[in-house]
Amino acid sequence: MPLFNQSIRRKIVGIALGLIVLMLVTSILSMVMSSKVGILLDELTNRYIPAYGHLARANVRSLERALALRRMVMTRMQSPTDEEAYAARLHEFEVTDRRIEEEAEGARKLINAIIDDPRTPSDNAALARIEIRIETAVTDLRRDLDQDRATLLKQVDAKQMAEARATLEHIDGVRDQFNQKIDAIRTDMLAQVFFSTSQVIGHQRQAIIVSGIVTLLAAIVGFVFALLVSSGITRPVRLLLAGTREVEAGRFDKTIAVSTQDEIGELAAAFNRMIEQLRHNERIRETFGRYIDPKVVQGLIDRPEVAIDGERRVMTIMFCDMSGFTSMSEGMTPRGLVKVMNHYFTVMSGPIRSNRGIIDKYIGDAIMAYWGPPFIEENEQALLAGLSAIDMAEQVPALQKQLPDLLGIRAMPAPCDLRIGIATGEVLTGSIGSELMMSFTVMGDAVNLASRLEAANKVYGTRILIAQATAEAIGAKLELREIDRLAVVGQSAPQAIFEVMSRAGALTAAQQDLRKHYAEGLAAYRACRFDDARVAFNAALESSPGDGPARTLLARIAEFEARPPAADWDGAWRMDSK
Incomplete structure (x- = not known):
């Protein structure tokens, strides 16, 4: 139905307009509440989740920066140095270096936007602490890495490989400390996301209660209609929470049915795209399991x-x-x-x-x-x-x-x-x-x-x-x-x-006889007693006709009888081809 494809605000306003005579005051209250839900959902979708995404990408950017730095160092270590390739690697490193701060700055801007918005009941004190921690983490990273980078380039230019390797290890340690700080910040940020989600659910439930009062006054038709609309709002949220728990448990086979085109529907669609990407990554991992033990x-x-x-x-x-x-x-x-x-x-x-x-x-x-x-x-x-x-x-x-x-x-x-x-x-x-x-x-x-x-x-x-x-x-x-x-x-x-x-x-008994006679023939062969060796190898062939090693050494004995080995022969055979 077209009504269910509208925004949450319009759904609630539609109910109010349909029952304007019986619930003028209640409709105004419902509009205010639905607006609040829309604001909260907008904040969750366009601020909280993107801010968390920026923090997650900051970890990735730090790894990309480390990789770019190693490539730049490896290019510099080549002899002779390819200046053009080194310049390209340096440019790549500088680009990835800036991206860390860009991601962190993006997260800070979104957090400050949440704090500055008086319409939402967010925990501004906790968010302010998170914003300061992000700034501190990036500042510390920049201070340490700029110093280490200059030191590293000097060491590489001077071909001081041991010192350069130690500096790289120190840079990796700084990066790991930065990632640990960002991981801790992301954990706190995720708690804020869950808090905002609970606020959305709470306001939605309030809207449902108001809709229930309206339906009592509007008789059976109004009640049924309001029930359908409220169910269309809360069901996707519950499905989204259930899907989130499935992902948290490591199960990627459950998607959410997108039945609306409102903000929750957009969030559900984004969730489904994330699940599909996770499934794709899992399939890649399983596929590469056939190529790498x-x-x-x-x-x-x-x-x-x-x-x-x-x-x-x-x-x-x-x-x-x-x-x-x-x-x-x-x-x-x-x-x-x-x-x-x-x-x-x-x-x-x-x-x-x-x-x-x-x-x-x-x-x-x-x-x-x-x-x-x-x-x-x-x-x-x-x-x-x-x-x-x-x-x-x-x-x-x-x-x-x-x-x-x-x-x-x-x-x-x-x-x-x-x-x-x-x-x-x-x-x-x-x-x-x-x-x-x-x-x-x-x-x-x-x-x-x-x-x-x-x-x-x-x-x-x-x-x-x-x-x-x-x-x-x-x-x-x-x-x-x-x-x-x-x-x-x-x-x-x-x-x-x-x-x-x-x-x-x-x-078997034949194999035991073969091994015994062959060992006797081998000892005689190495001692240059070729007649005794021939007798022993022939006895081995009687135990196991067609034995390859016995035939091979008998052929060598025939060659040695025609061309005896040197006096200092050590009994070994030297292969002259692979």
Whole structure:
């Protein structure tokens, strides 16, 4: 109905005009009360809430200012300095610097407007204290930051990086103090908003009582009409309060039905827009959870300094690659290849996550993952990585059967299998990248070694190879077999490498014989007793025909018999390719 789309003042005036004969005096009183409600609602909508919004944005502006300052410093630290870029960063910093005061000044103006308005029963003393606190907070911030900024620029120009870093930390502390002051002010301001809302509700209820008296005098029709109008006023307010409580509880799925076009309707519409934005932000967070491991996100939230400064930690790194991928991809359509790779990554990522590993990235058909603090304890990481590798290898037979069915073909163009390399060592963890995009990852010799061990599986005909440090950390918790002493590309000192055969106590009799004969052959091989080594490796092949490491070392023995190794040979093999 058109009447319900009018302002609150016009609604009440409409009732008074309709019943002018019976309630002339009462209508005047109702008009005054409805005007008071309109004033209170106008003050709540156009002063209290915007003032609170300015204070909230002041926090955001302080963070933007800190970010702009860091960008300006980073630009200045480049060698040689790009003066044009530095000038742009300086301008950006000055703009964000002014915005803090602009937001604070906007809040103060609105608060002073509330205090100066004699028509509303606001707590002027409390508002005056809030206004003074805002001015004091901004003044203190400006005084401290101007001094620190000048000091920082001098330190950066003088390449005094340690002092500059300390000054930046002090600036961050000043910013945090400012944000704490603003947070406290916002809390007090929110109490004033709730007080103003209660005043609106109180005056609305008074208007309802007056309308009730009018309806008694105006008989049944007037009473029903007034009841409908008053219900149209109070229901949106109650819905708004209920919706506010839902948001306070962290639930963003409830919107308010906008049934009027008055001030309350506008407030309800603004509330609904806010809810939609909150839902959108939540969807973004859930979406990015598929691209960034939630444990990494939570770890960075708990310790944000790790992302900025980086840390050195002992971690276990895994590289997993699909053998035969190149030949397989050549005979497949792009859609089929994407379907196969998505299924392969899904199957192989499960054991990593179930064993508390962090998937760092997918590189073509390879998976890079890591285990280590702060996500798990240091003494667990090697074992969990080994268990993940065993679980992944156990998925291969089922995967080989699933892929043809997935593509609707009788057989895959090429057989697929796994090659896994695992290494443990000290790495650097932190956010690596550019200003446009960053990635929380690990870097170091252990990462390179794990990648090289994954490739070494192709040489030895194995699935899972681990470094010596990883084997020492696992101990007897898994069944291991020493394969060789190997120096991969990029390393001069050789180290023992091991194959993960199974879980502890799960070896078959044939596997036990294989490990025993292979160990005897390996000892003879390193001692240059090649005849004894050949006998032992052949015995290993009798226990497990097709054993890759035994075949590989038998081939080397044949080469050494034609071209014997040097007298000082240390029994190690050096890879000359990645």
